[in-house]
Amino acid sequence: xxxxxxxxxxxxxxxxxxxxxxxxxxxxxxxxxxxxxxxxxxxxxxxxxxxxxxxxxxxxxxxxxxxxxxxxxxxxxxxxxxxxxxxxxxxxxxxxxxxxxxxxxxxxxxxxxxxxxxxxxxxxxxxxxxxxxxxxxxxxxxxxxxxxxxxxxxxxxxxxxxxxxxxxxxxxxxxxxxxxxxxxxxxxxxxxxxxxxxxxxxxxxxxxxxxxxxxxxxxxxxxxxxxxxxxxxxxxxxxxxxxxxxxxxxxxxxxxxxxxxxxxxxxxxxxxxxxxxxxxxxxxxxxxxxxxxxxxxxxxxxxxxxxxxxxxxxxxxxxxxx
Amino acid sequence: xxxxxxxxxxxxxxxxxxxxxxxxxxxxxxxxxxxxxxxxxxxxxxxxxxxxxxxxxxxxxxxxxxxxxxxxxxxxxxxxxxxxxxxxxxxxxxxxxxxxxxxxxxxxxxxxxxxxxxxxxxxxxxxxxxxxxxxxxxxxxxxxxxxxxxxxxxxxxxxxxxxxxxxxxxxxxxxxxxxxxxx
Amino acid sequence: xxxxxxxxxxxxxxxxxxxxxxxxxxxxxxxxxxxxxxxxxxxxxxxxxxxxxxxxxxxxxxxxxxxxxxxxxxxxxxxxxxxxxxxxxxxxxxxxxxxxxxxxxxxxxxxxxxxxxxxxxxxxxxxxxxxxxxxxxxxxxxxxxxxxxxxxxxxxxxxxxxxxxxxxxxxxxxxxxxxxxxxxxxxxxxxxxxxxxxxxxxxxxxxxxxxxxxxxxxxxxxxxxxxxxxxxxxxxxxxxxxxxxxxxxxxxxxxxxxxxxxxxxxxxxxxxxxxxxxxxxxxxxxxxxxxxxxxxxxxxxxxxxxxxxxxxxxxxxxxxxxxxxxxxxxxxxxxxxxxxxxxxxxxxxxxxxxxxxxxxxxxxxxxxxxxxxxxxxxxxxxxxxxxxxxxxxxxxxxxxxxxxx
Numbered sequence: 001x002x003x004x005x006x007x008x009x010x011x012x013x014x015x016x017x018x019x020x021x022x023x024x025x026x027x028x029x030x031x032x033x034x035x036x037x038x039x040x041x042x043x044x045x046x047x048x049x050x051x052x053x054x055x056x057x058x059x060x061x062x063x064x065x066x067x068x069x070x071x072x073x074x075x076x077x078x079x080x081x082x083x084x085x086x087x088x089x090x091x092x093x094x095x096x097x098x099x100x101x102x103x104x105x106x107x108x109x110x111x112x113x114x115x116x117x118x119x120x121x122x123x124x125x126x127x128x129x130x131x132x133x134x135x136x137x138x139x140x141x142x143x144x145x146x147x148x149x150x151x152x153x154x155x156x157x158x159x160x161x162x163x164x165x166x167x168x169x170x171x172x173x174x175x176x177x178x179x180x181x182x183x184x185x186x187x188x189x190x191x192x193x194x195x196x197x198x199x200x201x202x203x204x205x206x207x208x209x210x211x212x213x214x215x216x217x218x219x220x221x222x223x224x225x226x227x228x229x230x231x232x233x234x235x236x237x238x239x240x241x242x243x244x245x246x247x248x249x250x251x252x253x254x255x256x257x258x259x260x261x262x263x264x265x266x267x268x269x270x271x272x273x274x275x276x277x278x279x280x281x282x283x284x285x286x287x288x289x290x291x292x293x294x295x296x297x298x299x300x301x302x303x304x305x306x307x308x309x310x311x312x313x314x315x316x317x318x319x320x321x322x
Numbered sequence: 323x324x325x326x327x328x329x330x331x332x333x334x335x336x337x338x339x340x341x342x343x344x345x346x347x348x349x350x351x352x353x354x355x356x357x358x359x360x361x362x363x364x365x366x367x368x369x370x371x372x373x374x375x376x377x378x379x380x381x382x383x384x385x386x387x388x389x390x391x392x393x394x395x396x397x398x399x400x401x402x403x404x405x406x407x408x409x410x411x412x413x414x415x416x417x418x419x420x421x422x423x424x425x426x427x428x429x430x431x432x433x434x435x436x437x438x439x440x441x442x443x444x445x446x447x448x449x450x451x452x453x454x455x456x457x458x459x460x461x462x463x464x465x466x467x468x469x470x471x472x473x474x475x476x477x478x479x480x481x482x483x484x485x486x487x488x489x490x491x492x493x494x495x496x497x498x499x500x501x502x503x504x505x
Numbered sequence: 506x507x508x509x510x511x512x513x514x515x516x517x518x519x520x521x522x523x524x525x526x527x528x529x530x531x532x533x534x535x536x537x538x539x540x541x542x543x544x545x546x547x548x549x550x551x552x553x554x555x556x557x558x559x560x561x562x563x564x565x566x567x568x569x570x571x572x573x574x575x576x577x578x579x580x581x582x583x584x585x586x587x588x589x590x591x592x593x594x595x596x597x598x599x600x601x602x603x604x605x606x607x608x609x610x611x612x613x614x615x616x617x618x619x620x621x622x623x624x625x626x627x628x629x630x631x632x633x634x635x636x637x638x639x640x641x642x643x644x645x646x647x648x649x650x651x652x653x654x655x656x657x658x659x660x661x662x663x664x665x666x667x668x669x670x671x672x673x674x675x676x677x678x679x680x681x682x683x684x685x686x687x688x689x690x691x692x693x694x695x696x697x698x699x700x701x702x703x704x705x706x707x708x709x710x711x712x713x714x715x716x717x718x719x720x721x722x723x724x725x726x727x728x729x730x731x732x733x734x735x736x737x738x739x740x741x742x743x744x745x746x747x748x749x750x751x752x753x754x755x756x757x758x759x760x761x762x763x764x765x766x767x768x769x770x771x772x773x774x775x776x777x778x779x780x781x782x783x784x785x786x787x788x789x790x791x792x793x794x795x796x797x798x799x800x801x802x803x804x805x806x807x808x809x810x811x812x813x814x815x816x817x818x819x820x821x822x823x824x825x826x827x828x829x830x831x832x833x834x835x836x837x838x839x840x841x842x843x844x845x846x847x848x849x850x851x852x853x854x855x856x857x858x859x860x861x862x863x864x865x866x867x868x869x870x871x872x873x874x875x876x877x878x879x880x881x882x883x884x885x886x887x888x889x890x891x892x893x894x895x896x897x898x899x900x901x902x903x904x905x906x907x908x909x910x
Contacts, residue, residue: 032641035642036641036642036644036645036646037645037646037649038645132524132526132527133526136526136548136891140548205639206639206711208639212639212892214533214534214636214637214638214639214895215534215891215892215895217532217533284641285641285642286640286642286705287639287640287709287711288635288638288639288640288706288709288711288712288715289638289639289711289715289892290711290714290715291714291715291890291892291893292548292890292891292892293548293890294714294715346841346842346843347601347602347604347841347843349843349844351842373728374728374731374744375731376844376846376853376855376872377844377855377857377870377872379857379868379870379872381859381868382868386859386861386867387840387861387862388840388861388862397842397857397870399844399855399857399872403728403742403743403744403749406749406750408750408844410842410844429729429730429731430729430730430884431729431730431731431732431877431880431881432731433880434876434877434879434880435731435876435877435880438876442565456557456558457557457558457561457909457910458558458561459558466563466566467565467566471566473566473567473570
């Protein structure tokens with residue numbers, strides 16, 4: 001019975017998240033469209049509201065082309081790795097007080113582990129396609145993940161030190177419900193490092209080197225088509241959502257808001273996550289792309305020292321207070 | 323200095339190599355031998371600041387009505403950005419030995435222009451670093467801008483025939499190809 | 506036991522670190538069908554070998570078999586994003602060869618359409634250059650203004666891209682009040698649009714990082730590589746055909762030639778942005794100073810198309826001359842050769858003509874700037890990273906239709 005409940009919960013969560021992913025693409029296309037003096041999708045449904053569903057149906061029924069020279073098992077498996085790891089990390093995210101599938105004590109660590117695993121999917125996709133562009137995209141992704149995983153993890157060490165826990169619910173609780181007690185203010189450096197590393201981790205502009213369309217055609221997804229392409233796409237959007245959720249939980253006070261919304265506690269959480277998503281899209285519409293070596297330099301020479309400094313300052317602060 | 327003055331001075335320096343100075347619509351052209359062309363260009367470039375190579379192209383004189391010298395010409399259009407004068411050298415290249423020295427040592431931009439001239443006229447540039455066909459396809463036969471080369475031939479280019487054959491072989495991967503194979 | 510397939514990395518000359526990549530001819534950043542063969546060491550380019558010819562249509566051969574008037578349509582297909590400039594360049598050359606007078610109004614109209622096409626071409630350059638570097642929004646901003654100009658072209662001559670607007674001795678259509686009013690509106694508004702693009706990228710740190718010091722050329726090197734246009738002026742060489750050998754009504758126009766200093770991608774970018782402003786200023790002068798009068802000269806050869814299209818290949822002396830109403834005491838097709846250069850958005854477009862007295866050019870050579878710019882790519886692309894190569898292709902502003910001819 002208990003297992004059945006959990007399965008039901010998982011099913012509900014997946015359904016809701018995938019619906020959100022579908023409409024996050026719509027959200028992105030609409031916003032970026034209006035930022036770029038055009039309209040975005042308009043034809044399917046009222047103001048293109050049914051466009052994500054049409055896209056889903058289209059990619060589901062498209063022919064799934066596997067290149068003849070590709071490493072077939074890996075090629076078929078790579079997008080699944082990406083999607084599954086991203087979906088798994090959803091399990092530990094608390095959407096509201098008690099609204100969490102698995103309230104484990106190492107929640108933050110779990111998410112890092114999963115998002116690192118997702119990069120295997122990218123690398124394997126780049127390798128298995130047996131094409132030069134995908135291979136370069138895979139290599140870039142590997143280098144990028146290694147360089148940005150470190151500052152990303154280190155930037156959250158300050159949060160862990162302040163809250164004294166890796167459990168995501170505890171982190172939110174320890175921030176309290178008032179505006180000024182959000183970790184954003186004591187952890188300003190940490191937040192900055194986290195935000196930049198988050199963009200890089202999710203392969204978004206200005207760090208979208210693995211799939212830089214004008215250099216590597218489409219990077220590691222060049223050879224994919226149909227549903228498998230859509231799986232990568234979904235993984236990217238779920239990745240964005242997971243990262244936004246972590247940002248919300250660790251720095252913006254999670255589900256706490258100015259007032260309690262009756263019947264729907266995750267209201268503020270979702271609002272903050274969409275705020276993050278909007279930032280992602282805004283940045284995409286604004287910034288050019290970094291070069292590979294500049295990206296590395298930024299990661300190792302700026303973000304990593306800053307994250308370490310943040311840890312040092314947080315530690316100093318804790319010692320002084322006690 | 324006026325271009326005609328430069329032409330006269332150049333004629334003094336290379337008395338044997340410049341056969342004719344012509345002016346047409348205010349543009350001065352020199353009919354020159356092919357042997358000292360690099361030296362001549364170097365003198366123009368260093369002494370007269372003719373530092374910009376406007377244009378380098380070949381000409382086939384086979385069916386030309388007006389008076390001309392050898393079968394081929396290589397035309398060098400030079401311009402001085404500082405002094406704003408322009409001068410044209412027309413080097414004569416005989417049909418029996420269509421070759422001339424390369425001026426890539428003076429202008430590296432001439433590299434592609436000479437390749438193009440080789441591609442279209444078959445004029446060989448001695449000392450060129452990479453004299454290959456450039457605009458026509460690999461394995462092209464003949465030199466298209468020579469006058470005897472017909473505008474429209476009676477056979478397909480052999481590369482195109484090979485391509486069609488390859489397309490036929492690969493058509494089994496086509497969406498309809500598999501069905502055609504079965505029939 | 507299934508057969509294992511391995512991903513094989515080509516090894517060249519025993520150097521196992523090299524990775525061969527054939528960028529193009531189908532690639533989003535190569536502006537058409539440019540192919541660049543690269544030898545990579547990691548992401549750094551060791552060898553860079555551009556290959557062209559995928560769009561070769563044999564214009565120079567074709568032109569020898571067509572009359573002077575018929576060849577105007579071929580020039581549309583050279584630099585297909587600034588066809589007006591090519592039309593003007595071709596007609597200026599032929600008119601100088603045949604000594605045909607152009608009336609004043611036609612000269613001003615030519616300057617006007619030239620500058621319109623320069624703005625439209627530079628806008629496309631900015632759009633694609635920014636897109637290559639990753640700034641997507643500028644792309645669409647530029648297309649917004651370019652659309653206005655293309656609509657104006659369509660209103661002026663019926664086509665947006667392949668215009669064939671000029672004819673020997675003048676232009677084909679006179680401007681209407683509606684066109685002038687719309688152009689006036691555009692000229693009024695355009696400077697604020699340039700500022701809009703600049704706020705997007707000009708001070709953007711990532712943009713600066715991606716452009717400053719990339720593809721740097723000294724003035725000597727740029728001249729040595731036979732670069733022209735903004736690619737040359739970015740290196741500090743003041744060479745603009747509009748000032749050096751004025752054609753059409755450029756001698757009556759007041760404008761400056763922006764010259765860069767550093768010779769890198771950013772300097773070339775700044776040069777072209779300033780050129781946009783100068784072009785806009787020239788357009789303003791055209792609108793204000795447009796003289797009245799005929800648009801085709803009185804003694805210009807009457808343009809008649811061949812009677813039967815199938816017969817044009819066998820045009821002989823008489824048929825060739827029949828295309829023009831010859832004026833008694835003038836030999837239209839004088840023998841001789843000429844090189845006339847014009848400043849198109851990409852650089853110096855030159856036509857070298859030999860006329861041997863028939864109605865067709867005996868030889869027509871097109872000195873296309875893109876051809877030489879791509880030739881320079883092999884030198885500029887060595888030792889940079891793949892992403893920089895894309896930026897350099899963008900900054901040289903090449904069009905393959907013009908390069909391959």
